[in-house]
Amino acid sequence: TQHHTEQEGTSGCSLRWAGVEASFARAPAFAPLPYQPFPGIVSLAPLDKTEWVTLSGRLAPLDWISVQGSFSNPTGTAPDGLPPRHYHLTGTIRSKFLRTFRSGSFDLKLELGVEGWQSGVIGRDASGAAVVLPSAQFIRSLVRLQIDSFSLFWESRNLGNTADGYVPGYRVPRYSGLFGIRWG
Numbered sequence: 001t002q003h004h005t006e007q008e009g010t011s012g013c014s015l016r017w018a019g020v021e022a023s024f025a026r027a028p029a030f031a032p033l034p035y036q037p038f039p040g041i042v043s044l045a046p047l048d049k050t051e052w053v054t055l056s057g058r059l060a061p062l063d064w065i066s067v068q069g070s071f072s073n074p075t076g077t078a079p080d081g082l083p084p085r086h087y088h089l090t091g092t093i094r095s096k097f098l099r100t101f102r103s104g105s106f107d108l109k110l111e112l113g114v115e116g117w118q119s120g121v122i123g124r125d126a127s128g129a130a131v132v133l134p135s136a137q138f139i140r141s142l143v144r145l146q147i148d149s150f151s152l153f154w155e156s157r158n159l160g161n162t163a164d165g166y167v168p169g170y171r172v173p174r175y176s177g178l179f180g181i182r183w184g
Helices: none
Strands: 007-012 018-025 050-062 065-074 086-092 107-117 120-124 130-133 137-148 150-157 165-167 177-183
Touching: none
Parallel strands: none
Antiparallel strands: 007 018, 018 050, 050 065, 065 086, 086 107, 107 137, 120 130, 137 150, 150 177
């Protein structure tokens, strides 16, 4: 059993068209448990005290277009399992400007996003050697059409054809996608 206390403070400002948020977190030293589903990662190094800075923002100059993202980075050495300089950015266009249908019955959402990080250590192998998580960048998209209670979506991942993954040996399939239909 381990007992520890984590402190985090967040400050932000949000307006209809923009928002910004900054967070600072401090975690004490502790010995984390390894990831269960990944046999190549048998342990994680004990953590020293870690401090994180996270910045987030959103910009929506019009009702139908927005950009949002965040950036997170430790102020010292990154702990095992969490890559340094982790970021994501998403741009969204929605059909709010189309007034053909009654309000709320039609919505078309187009979204393009990117996520990435700098090289870090994902964990330790059986000999205790560091397993490196290489830097990577993934591009994804989402298209969703909603007409009243009918909804159709298609999400595509790894559009940049990146050969890496979130864990070494577990590659994110290239050009993979997910689609679905829902109605009531």
